[in-house]
Amino acid sequence: MKAIVLNEYGDSSHLRLTEIPEPKTGDGEIKVKVAAAGLNPIDWKLRSGDYKAFMPIQFPFVPGVDVSGQVVELGQGVTQFKVDDRVLGFVKRGYAEFVTAPIGAWAPIPKGMSLEDAAVIPLAALTGAQLVEEAANVQGEQTVLVTGAVGAVGRTAVYAAKARGARVIAGVRQQQRAEAEKLGASMVVALDVDAELASLPTLDAVVDTVGGSTLAKVLGKVRNGGVIASALGPPPADKERGLIGKGMLTHTDSKRLAELAKAVKAGKLRLPIAKRLPLAEAASAQRLAEAGGISKVLLKV
Ligand SMILES: NC(=O)c1ccc[n+]([C@@H]2O[C@H](COP(=O)([O-])OP(=O)(O)OC[C@H]3O[C@@H](n4cnc5c(N)ncnc54)[C@H](OP(=O)(O)O)[C@@H]3O)[C@@H](O)[C@H]2O)c1
Numbered sequence: 001m002k003a004i005v006l007n008e009y010g011d012s013s014h015l016r017l018t019e020i021p022e023p024k025t026g027d028g029e030i031k032v033k034v035a036a037a038g039l040n041p042i043d044w045k046l047r048s049g050d051y052k053a054f055m056p057i058q059f060p061f062v063p064g065v066d067v068s069g070q071v072v073e074l075g076q077g078v079t080q081f082k083v084d085d086r087v088l089g090f091v092k093r094g095y096a097e098f099v100t101a102p103i104g105a106w107a108p109i110p111k112g113m114s115l116e117d118a119a120v121i122p123l124a125a126l127t128g129a130q131l132v133e134e135a136a137n138v139q140g141e142q143t144v145l146v147t148g149a150v151g152a153v154g155r156t157a158v159y160a161a162k163a164r165g166a167r168v169i170a171g172v173r174q175q176q177r178a179e180a181e182k183l184g185a186s187m188v189v190a191l192d193v194d195a196e197l198a199s200l201p202t203l204d205a206v207v208d209t210v211g212g213s214t215l216a217k218v219l220g221k222v223r224n225g226g227v228i229a230s231a232l233g234p235p236p237a238d239k240e241r242g243l244i245g246k247g248m249l250t251h252t253d254s255k256r257l258a259e260l261a262k263a264v265k266a267g268k269l270r271l272p273i274a275k276r277l278p279l280a281e282a283a284s285a286q287r288l289a290e291a292g293g294i295s296k297v298l299l300k301v
Pocket of ligand 1: 123153171172191192209210231233249250294
C-alpha cells in the first residue's frame, strides 16, 4: 500500500510517499481502507523532533492520528463493527491507504456526514471534551476561559463547557474575533489586547490550548483554588494560591467520539476544513498547517 513515511527527524520535506506492506489485523482490531486523514499539530511536533525527549518515534515512521474510511476486515472477536461500516478513528500510522487499530479507537460516522468531514474530528474533539470533562471537570455554575478558542481543540472545549452549563469566555487573537463571535460563548476576549485581558472576570478554570506566555498572562485572573487544564503539558501551578494545574494526554473513547461526531453532524460543533490535498502532497499539507492561521487541513487518500 501507499503511505507517507518519515525516515529521520526534520522538516516536512522529509515526508515521502512510499510503498510499504499493508498492516495485519490483530485480535480485537479492525482494518480500515482510509478515505481521508486529518492533520494535527502532534504530526509536526513528532516529525520535527520537538517531542523526541518524551515521545521518541521509531523510524521508518508513518505519521497521522486522525482517519476516516470503511471497514475492510474484522479481527478475531470483533462484533461491534462489520465490513463496509463507515468509521472515524483516533489511531496511529494514519497517512496511509490502510490502518488497523483496536475497536476502542473507532466510532461510526453519522449518516449523512461525508468521510472527509469525519476525518478531522477524532483527536481535536476528544481532546477538547477530555480537557473540559476530565481534566478541568467543569461544572455548571463556573466561569471558564478557553484559550485558542477558534482552534480545533478550543472549539470543542467551548462546546463541551457550554454543554455543561458553564459561562464560557472564548480567548482568541484579535484578528480571530469575528470567527470567535460565532462560537456562542458568553464573551470573547482578545488575549493579545492588554485592555481586554484586564477586563477578564475572575475565572474558576482555564482550559488552555495555547500555553506559554498567553497562559501565563491569564493566571492572575484565576481564583484561589481554581483549575488550569492544559493540552500543552502540566501548566505552572501557584501552590500558595492553591491553583490546580492539570496536563493531559488524550485517550481513545469510542462512545464519546461517536457523540462528538453526532454534535458535528447536528451543527452544534463546527470544525471547519480549510484545505484538502492528496496523500502525495503530505509535505505541502503539513507546511501549510504548521504555519498556523488556518483551520483544519486533510489528506485525501
Ligand atoms: N495533550 C494532548 O493530548 C493534545 C491533544 C491534541 C492537541 N494538543 C495540543 O493542543 C494545541 C491545540 O491543538 P489544535 O489542534 O486545536 O490546534 P489549532 O487548530 O492550530 O488551534 C490552536 C489555536 O490557538 C491559536 N493561538 C496560537 N497562539 C495563540 C496566542 N498566543 N493567543 C491566542 N490564540 C493563539 C491559534 O491561532 P493561529 O492559528 O492564528 O496561530 C489557533 O486558533 C496544540 O499545541 C496541540 O499539539 C494536545
